[in-house]
Structures are given as C-alpha cells and as structure tokens.
Amino acid sequence: MQSIGQTGLRVPPLGFGTFKIGRNQNVKYPHPYELPGAAEATRLLNSILDLGCTLIDTAPAYGLSESRIGEAISHRRQEFVLSTKVGERFEEGHSTFDFSSSGVRMSVERSLRALKTDVLDIVLIHSNGEDQTILEQTDIVATLQELRSRGFIRAIGLSGKTVDGARLALKWADLLMIEYHLQDTSHAVVIDQAADAGVPVFVKKGLSSGRLNPQGSIEFVLSNPNVTSLIVGGMDFDHFRENWNTARKVRTI
Template identity: 50%
Template sequence: MLKRPLGNTGFQLGPIGFGAFKIGRNAKIKYPRPYDLPSDEEVANLLDGLIDLGIEHFDTAPAYGISEQRVGNWLSGRDAPVVVSTKVGELFEDGESRYVFDEASVRASVANSLRLLRRDVLDIVLIHTPHDDVAVLKETPVVQTLQSLKEAGDIRAIGLSGKTPQAATMALDWADLLMVEFSAEDAAHAAVIEEAARREIGVLVKKGLASGHLPADQAIPFVLNQTGVTSLVVGGLNLKHMADNLRIAEAALSQESL
C-alpha cells in the first residue's frame, strides 16, 4: 500500500485510517441511524480485518465511550504495526459530554489513555475541542501541557482536532499535525491545509464523506487529492465498506501519480 509521511512526525500512513467511534459509543450520536455496539469478538474480527487490508491507523478518544479500552485490549494480544491517535479535552460520562482543558485534567487524561491503550508512549494526542476552539487555545494551558508531556516522552506527536480554520491556523505555530473537517461540501480548511504542507505539518481529514451524505467514489478522491492531506479517517463497523473505501483511495492515488 502507498503510504505518505505525516508531516515531520516520522509516521507513514496509508490513505485511509479507521475512526473507532462506533466500537465504543452509541449514545448521543450524530449518525442518522442508531446501531448496537459490537461484541468483543466482533471488535477483534473488525480490527484484525482492517490490519489484513493494510489499514494501520486507528483514531480513538476518551469521548468515544469504551473505544480506547477496546483498542487497547486488542493491541495487547497482537504485535501489529498500528499508529494510534487519541485525544484530550472532551469526556463522555453518564451520557453527557463535557470539556476540561486545565493542566491536571489533561495530564490525567493522557495517563488514562496510556493505561487503557496499554502503551508506554502515545503515538498521537490531539486537542478535542468544542466549537469555540480559538478560546480553548487562547485561554487554557492545554497546548503547554501537551508540549510538556511530549518533552517528557509520554507522547510522540501532538496537534489539534478542532472546528474552525482560525484555530487550525493558530495551531500551525506548535502542532506536529492537524485533524480538520474537509470535504466537497465544506472546503473551508483548504488554505490551512496548503499552509500546513508548506510547513511540513501533517494533516488528517475527518468527515470527508460528510457523515455519509457524499458518495465515497467522489468524496475520497476529492480529499486525498488535496495538497497536504496525508490520510482520511473513516468510521464504521462494516469491513466491506472499509475495503471499498480503501480501494477507491488507492485508485485515486494511483491516478494522481500517473
């Protein structure tokens, strides 16, 4: 599989990453249809199948219910070359989301992610923001706390998973990578993505299929052919759909290289 560098992080990622929301949470969701959480066996089969396809980036978060725990349980029994990204800032407890960006909470979140994912070092940690992401960056110590944890060796790469181009632009001054919303329906981050490429800062794209509202055969090439994008993170529980997405992605990149 063709892999591309994630900025200067040292990670090489394939064109499609796996968004692990649906293996951990099915309450207060934004998806149009409800779904049952898969069993432990179904999760293991799904993750095994993703590795067999060559998908080796799993994106999770504390806000994704039991997702981190399930990814960690699966990793504990396998020697798989997986890059795992997780997040700080948003928590989902007792059926409600809340946001905490103070130093103690961020440090506790990273420590808990290390425990749940059963890792000595976290590959990637992103700031998981609400809509007022600019205020989070300006008014809280979350950036400085993540920088300190990276310097201490707890994290390899840090960045922002925000909402607005303004916050993403601010993050270019300190981030190793960005995770941004970008699709044929919403290209507001295009200029930030291009600037990140100039600075050799990695870019992961979320919601590239507009939560399922765009056809994959059009949406995926649009995202991956944008200069600066390393990979598109796609969620789901259907291994065939993930295989189809990967096939479309590889065809788009093959066409681009001609």
C-alpha cells in the same frame, strides 16, 4: 505512506476511525446503530490491520473505543500508528470538557492504561468549538509539549472546528485534524497553509458523517495532495475494504 514531520511515524492515506465501535449515544450520524460486541470489535480491528490500514484513530469521547482497542490489538502495537485525543470525555450518556493541565495529564494517563501502551503516537486537542479560547487561555499546548518531551507522546496537534483555530495551531502543531468534504471546503485554505508550513493534515468527517457517497467523497478528499490522511469509520469490514480500495486508486498505499 507519508511521514509525520520528524517523528518517524508513517501513515497511509486512509485511516480507521473507531467512534462506532465504542459509542452510539448523542451521535451525528443519520441512522441509529447498535454497538458491536467485544468479539465483533476484536475481529474488525484485527481485520483492519491485516488489510494494511496502520492508522487507528480514537478518543476518550468515543465511549468504549479506547478500551476495545487495548483489548483487541495492543498485542500488535508495533504494527500501527495510534491517534487519540484530550479535552473531551463521554460518560453516562453525555460529554464533559476539561482543557486544564491537570485534566490533560489525567486524560493521557487514562488513555495509556485503556489502550495498554507505553506511548501515544498522536494526541490531538478535542475542541468543543471554542478553538481560540482553548489555545490562548489554557495551558493545554504547554502541557502536551511537556508530555511529548517526556516521551509519553510522539506528536501533538489540534482536532478543531474553526479556520482561525487551525491557523493558530500551525504555530506549534505537529499535525492538524480538520473537517473537509464536498459540502464544506471552508478549511481548504488552511490545508494549503499547513502544507506551506510543513504540517501534515488529517481529514475528519470526509463523508459528512455518512451523508455522502463514499467513493466520490474519498476521491475528492484524497485528490487534494496536501491532505495526508482521511479518517473513515464504520462497523462493516467489507465496506471499509471497499473504501480502502477506492483510496488505493487515488493514492499509492
């Protein structure tokens, strides 16, 4: 387990990403899939926690994901670190983006209700790719800082898409979420810079949205000592358990 700054939050090297339990439209995965039913999603989420995976990552852009987490495991809220996002929503088959102060506040309120919790452990800016514009020309960072100071959020950061955006976020972020895998190491320098700044790094798409071999990909990402956690999704508990066991060979859990 590694700590997230001074927040008191501790996370395992492998977290569970919940995209696939909530959305299957306009996706980047190579193969189509059916959404699991509510009962199946509940069994999966509880099994993930029972395994010892205490980092659950979601977002309003993940369709039904937040509400399914709220229904399935809100009664176990003290057992896991909850990460969600602001800036993007997915409704009626398409994404909309709102990085305004009012939009961020509304998004946080909706997430608190959907997830059935009084506090969001981690809230990340869900970038549309225009990282620098979002950070420099909107009030989103100041708004998140205010919500953190008021106790609605414990840690804030950027889930961005550009190296320059990630570097810019190091000035204020409690953590970063970046893409990093065998076929794209462009953020490697930022991972090192984040470590120098004492900023934890979560890796997304470490398996390139299901295009890379899980074992080799997990070993590659977690062999970088400056990566705090790798987020891996899926709908098959046995597959996730295999990934968990692979992570345990690289890192102590």
